[in-house]
Amino acid sequence: MIFKLRCLCFSACTLFVSASSISAPVPASGVAPLELRIAVVSDGRADYFARLLEESLKLIQQPYHIQYVQDIPARRMWWMLGRGDINVFYGMQSKEKDNDKQLVPVRNSLTNGLIGQRVLLIRRSDTEAFLQVRSLGDLKQTGLIAGFGAGWGDTRVWKASGLPLYEHAAPWNTVYAMVAAGNRHVDYLPRGVIEVLAEARAHPELVVEQHLLLAYKADFGFYLSPSVAHYRPIIERALKAAEASGLKARLIDEAFGADIKALNLNRRLRLQLPAAPDQR
Template identity: 35%
Template sequence: MKVWLLLLWLFCPFLYAGEPIELILPASKDGSHEYYHELLISALSAQGVEVTLVTPYSHVPQKRAVRLLESQTISLFWMLETPKRNRQFTKVNVGLTNGFISKRILLVPRDDKERYAQVKNLDDFRRINTIGGFGADWFDIEVWQANKLPYIVRDGEWRALYSMLSSKGGVNYFSRGANEIWSEQKQHPYLVIEPHLLFTYKRDFVFYLSKQNAYLQPVIESALIKAKQSGLMDHLIKKYWTRHFNQLNLNQRVTIELVTP
């Protein structure tokens, strides 16, 4: 299989030049899919590959998107890389967010904005004994386990976590990527972005292809590598997220590096 993929990668410019590709992709009602869709179109188009994106669903929760990928109903999906997903799907081996998805910031109830102001390290954070909330099968669950931090898992639609946050009990915070949290807070103004802490671990989003579309791995990977080299990916990251990064004051936060399992 590896030899076949290598040969296909070597010849993919000739195989795909002028031949259109149709990809069936999920979307989200909050627009969080838009960067990934545009990155695919722009990277492939820059290499002369005509691509059409089909989005049959206006909103697909992550857990359902994984099931649709398993059943080959959608062509690919973007997720944090994990060994389990690498076994289950065909990975396009190019990070998609320059690691910003693994720079985690807390979304908290408004009353808790200054609750973490005195935290200087992981031990301080443990002593506060607050409880995080995650969606089912998130890689964050493994990270929080490895770092001995308490959490609760929300099965089904993870966006229900927004309404579950409380300063007194249950779920106290929701960990989000630096590229996600600003727009999400704007949609939920009863919550605030915790202003002091930045948690980091070593992972990034990658595209995972369904079995039916595994043959596209070489051409998509080649296009994304060139998008990194040409600055196209950086351009799109700036387009969608740089303003948010500046408002989050990433360089002024206390950085807590978490163990990556």
């Protein structure tokens, strides 16, 4: 594991500045800094969530120290969170997680529901098949199979809709080649509008489907280890301040605005999927 530290000094600083321990000054009021250890991935997917957390804490002048633990498999991250090896992680919100005694949910939806708006990564040869879809029934009748990671909450949405799906247990990055191959029991990848174009750029063997927008209630949230449950009201206050001030909207636009605009969501056929049974 690689540990990267960033601290709040109430001034601009660069991301992941040091691998050594740095102490942030504590304000004269004596407010103790939050000591956070958060799991992230080095491909940039976590950048928005890390920035939202940090900028929100800065907004309310809450000092903090953050250690970034990089590139741990997702299932292991949740195990580490329960143990307290890390103490904050972000993931899809669900009643199952909220009721888990080893997790403390932070009550805030981090992308304003954008992760529940899905555009498809497909094989170019399947373009016409998706253009013919006018309803969930049509999509089911194509027989095309959606791909998800094993255990993802999205699988419950597809099952509730009666849509065929495949759960990928191997490292996620191998699934793109499986879709492209056309003979591996997975045909398309429903990806959030905040991630699909970045993935398409990284995987030119697939294309972004231009006709459909599949929508359902879903979002990411922060989850804490029970050992820092007392941080929850502070982080919730910081995130609410970020919403009220417009900071959160600005960060979403800076991170994802150009890609969302390029997807032409208003011109797509919107298919509403039922929420998963354990969604909030």
